[in-house]
Amino acid sequence: MAQALTVTFPERDEVDFVIVGSGSAGGIIAKELSAAGHSVVVLEQGPHLQASDFTHDEWGIDHNYDMKWSTRQGYPQTFRKSENEEAELRDSVCGYAHNVGGSSVHFSGNFWRFRPIDFMEATVRGTVGGTNFADWPISYEDLEPYYTKVDWEIGVSGLQGPWDPPRSREYPCPPMPIKGSDVLLERAAKQLGLTPYPAPVAILSQPFNGRPGCIHCGFCNGFGCEVNAKSSSMIAMIPLALASGNCELRTGCTVSRVHTNAAGRVTEVVYWDEESVERAQRAKAVILCANGAETPRLLLMSESALFSDGLANTSGFVGQNLMFNGHSSVTGLFGAPVNAWKSVPTTRVVHDFYELDPNLGFYGGGGIDGRHPTRGVPLGFGLVSGQVFDGPSWGVGYKNNLAYEFSHVAAFNGHTTSLPQGSNNVTLDPTYKDKFGRPAIRCTYMDHEDDLATMRWFLNKSTELMEAAGAVKIAATYPETGQEGSSHLLGTCRMGDDPNTSVIDSNNRSHDVPNLFMCDGSTLVTSGRGQPTMTIMALAFRAAEMINNAARRNEI
Numbered sequence: 001m002a003q004a005l006t007v008t009f010p011e012r013d014e015v016d017f018v019i020v021g022s023g024s025a026g027g028i029i030a031k032e033l034s035a036a037g038h039s040v041v042v043l044e045q046g047p048h049l050q051a052s053d054f055t056h057d058e059w060g061i062d063h064n065y066d067m068k069w070s071t072r073q074g075y076p077q078t079f080r081k082s083e084n085e086e087a088e089l090r091d092s093v094c095g096y097a098h099n100v101g102g103s104s105v106h107f108s109g110n111f112w113r114f115r116p117i118d119f120m121e122a123t124v125r126g127t128v129g130g131t132n133f134a135d136w137p138i139s140y141e142d143l144e145p146y147y148t149k150v151d152w153e154i155g156v157s158g159l160q161g162p163w164d165p166p167r168s169r170e171y172p173c174p175p176m177p178i179k180g181s182d183v184l185l186e187r188a189a190k191q192l193g194l195t196p197y198p199a200p201v202a203i204l205s206q207p208f209n210g211r212p213g214c215i216h217c218g219f220c221n222g223f224g225c226e227v228n229a230k231s232s233s234m235i236a237m238i239p240l241a242l243a244s245g246n247c248e249l250r251t252g253c254t255v256s257r258v259h260t261n262a263a264g265r266v267t268e269v270v271y272w273d274e275e276s277v278e279r280a281q282r283a284k285a286v287i288l289c290a291n292g293a294e295t296p297r298l299l300l301m302s303e304s305a306l307f308s309d310g311l312a313n314t315s316g317f318v319g320q321n322l323m324f325n326g327h328s329s330v331t332g333l334f335g336a337p338v339n340a341w342k343s344v345p346t347t348r349v350v351h352d353f354y355e356l357d358p359n360l361g362f363y364g365g366g367g368i369d370g371r372h373p374t375r376g377v378p379l380g381f382g383l384v385s386g387q388v389f390d391g392p393s394w395g396v397g398y399k400n401n402l403a404y405e406f407s408h409v410a411a412f413n414g415h416t417t418s419l420p421q422g423s424n425n426v427t428l429d430p431t432y433k434d435k436f437g438r439p440a441i442r443c444t445y446m447d448h449e450d451d452l453a454t455m456r457w458f459l460n461k462s463t464e465l466m467e468a469a470g471a472v473k474i475a476a477t478y479p480e481t482g483q484e485g486s487s488h489l490l491g492t493c494r495m496g497d498d499p500n501t502s503v504i505d506s507n508n509r510s511h512d513v514p515n516l517f518m519c520d521g522s523t524l525v526t527s528g529r530g531q532p533t534m535t536i537m538a539l540a541f542r543a544a545e546m547i548n549n550a551a552r553r554n555e556i
Contacts (some may be wrong), residue, residue: 003205007502011281015039016024016325016551018283020298023102024533025514025519025540026289027233031240032544033046035246036549041281042241042252043271046098049234050103054224060085061106061222061511065498072098073436079484081446087429089159093443094293094426095487100251101234103487103533104202108221108345109187109230110157110369110415110531111202113147114399115165115536117355126361131419131448132321136525137497137506140165146538146545154537155208155231163351168497173205174215175347181340181410182348185370188468189350199369200532202231202533211235214221216343221375233537236322254436258302258311258516260285263366266311266516272436275401276498283552285556286516291303292322292489292521296426299493301438312510312518317503321494322445323350323527324486326366326416326455328478330462333409341376342409345369355527356454364454365380366416366529368462373411381406388475414458415530419448421489455479490532493522507550508543 009015016038019026026042034040046409077094097103100470104342117124117298119136119282143336147168150156157173159394175198179458189196203220206213214229222348228235233485241247252274259268268282288295302311303326308320320526346369355365373388374380385402424446428439467473494501499511504523519540530537550556 004038005430009039009041009248011279012421014282014284017041017214017285017287018043018281018371020269020549021102021289021291021294022100022232022233022249023097023291023520024065024104024118024236024290026287027101027104027237027241028537028540029287029289029544030247030546031237031517032191032541033548034244034547038246038548040241040247041283042247042249043255043269043281044249044251046100048100048251051224051226051228054226055287056217056223057220058377075263076434076440077433078427078429078432078440078442080442080444080480083444085424087442087444089432090485093485094489095377096291096293096431096440096489099234100249101232102201104232105230106226107533109201109203110346111158111200111534112367112531114140114528114535115354118526119367122525123325125363125474128419128450131421132501132527133401133419134212134496134501134525137495143535143538143542144542145170146421147534149541150534150537152223154202154236155211156202157235159198161197161349162195162352163354171200172424173208175199176201176203176205176344178347179343181338181372182370183344184334184338184410184469185350185465188465191468191547192464194350195430196348196350196354199346201344202347203344204229204231212345216449218341218343218376221345225427230477242309255290255298256436256438257303258298260304260306260311260513262306264306266470266513267513274476285517285547287517287519289518289520292492293426293443295518295520295522296492297428297441306462306510312503312512312516314512315503316502317494317501319426319537321420321491322426322443322526323418323488323490323492324445324482324483325446325488325530325532326414326451327530328414328416328455328457328476329354329373330466331409331411332466332469333389333405333473334470335408335472337407338410339407341406345371345376349368356457357460358369360457362453362472364417364450364457366414366454366458367457368412368414368458369412370463371411371413373409378406389473397509412462414455414462416451416454416458417529418451418490418527420494420526421448425493443485445483447479451478452482488521488527488532490521490524490527493518494525495523496525507546508539517543517547
């Protein structure tokens with residue numbers, strides 16, 4: 001593994017770039033720009049964890065804020081379904097990790113590419129009422145070289161599927177071995193005339209780039225990898241950035257504002273360090289990679305006389321068009337052990353319905369994969385066993401039921417589209433503040449009727465698959481009254497050619513501020529079909545190249 005070359009930049013000296021956030025995008029951009037010789041400071045609000053920090057402590061991770069996807073103590077969030085409602089405090093709305101590497105450290109690893117249709121659906125499908133449905137300013141062909149770069153620099157295991165878009169190079173690692181529960185999905189899908197194939201995952205099936213292959217412990221989704229087989233930016237990119245000698249990583253930093261000068265150019269990023277001391281780092285340019293909730297929040301908090309509605313927000317689109325991705329889940333109980341808890345979350349996927357027939361009367365599409373209904377972890381399943389199939393909830397009967405069900409259940413999950421709506425947004429809460437006095441994130445969200453119809457359609461299709469798989473009991477669920485939170489935070493600073501309807505251009509540069517860039521889930525124009533991380537990473541490689549080229553030409 002690359003060795004860090006410690007570098008410390010004086011705060012009052014102007015570095016080339018300050019990057020806010022070290023997740024899927026921030027880690028990549030930090031590596032690319034520092035390797036190109038630029039001075040880079042990365043500000044990360046969480047700690048820099050290592051593989052030795054990652055355990056199977058479910059309670060610590062889910063309830064003691066060790067690596068929590070959702071709201072942290074002292075950092076409230078609020079939620080409402082419409083702008084006519086008063087937002088309420090919630091434990092979890094916009095979920096993301098708080099550590100170096102961001103949510104790439106403990107996401108599931110499901111890792112498929114967007115397809116050509118994702119970039120041009122508005123043209124192909126036409127207007128969808130009540131939405132800001134739009135084409136991307138770039139195509140799949142524009143992004144394909146960077147998808148391939150993700151495959152080989154991050155580390156992806158897979159096999160080209162029958163529905164996959166063209167690729168310029170094969171996966172670097174073969175697919176994960178199929179697990180028992182996914183054998184059932186594969187057989188059921190083929191019985192229904194479908195074409196399942198090995199799920200691409202950002203987890204190594206064999207040693208690659210100095211990292212070991214997966215040990216199949218089952219603790220992937222929600223957990224960091226104890227052997228570094230999961231291809232997070234924490235392990236694949238940040239060490240290379242630090243080894244360049246041009247990158248300083250500052251952890252425990254809570255950013256409050258981005259300052260601009262009278263000419264409308266960003267000049268510095270203001271933040272509190274881990275001792276709660278306010279500091280400011282000067283920079284020639286700033287790149288926001290804080291995620292689809294925190295990036296718009298920071299822009300809105302950075303209002304000034306020149307940018308009265310928030311920094312880079314002359315379009316009014318900062319924080320708007322939030323997309324969560326839809327989801328559904330069908331759990332089946334089988335008469336023999338299927339061991340869905342083993343290995344990575346999913347090893348087979350069905351993509352025959354990536355684009356649903358427009359004659360159904362609603363827009364949508366997605367994929368179905370096989371998983372364990374509660375991430376495959378014992379404590380999590382223990383908290384719901386007895387509820388899924390109306391079994392005993394206490395005593396000997398409960399314990400016997402839990403021991404049986406844990407290895408005898410599997411879930412077929414739908415991952416689907418979300419439409420961009422201006423009414424779904426991230427704004428600043430007027431009442432609640434965090435421990436630093438910053439306005440809390442206020443999330444307003446209600447799924448479009450087409451998104452609900454799509455989730456329902458996939459629920460029914462997954463039920464068909466579960467019946468064909470031979471489940472003796474089936475329980476199905478989807479958020480039929482609308483989602484009230486997600487860890488997929490997309491679209492809130494969308495990319496586009498028109499400054500009136502987008503926040504950044506096709507090179508991830510702000511339309512309003514020439515030395516301000518953004519790259520994370522906020523910049524997506526459409527939601528894809530449930531797995532956005534690979535596209536975020538591909539966009540990061542592309543953005544870094546564009547930013548580096550512009551810097552070389554003195555065009556920043």
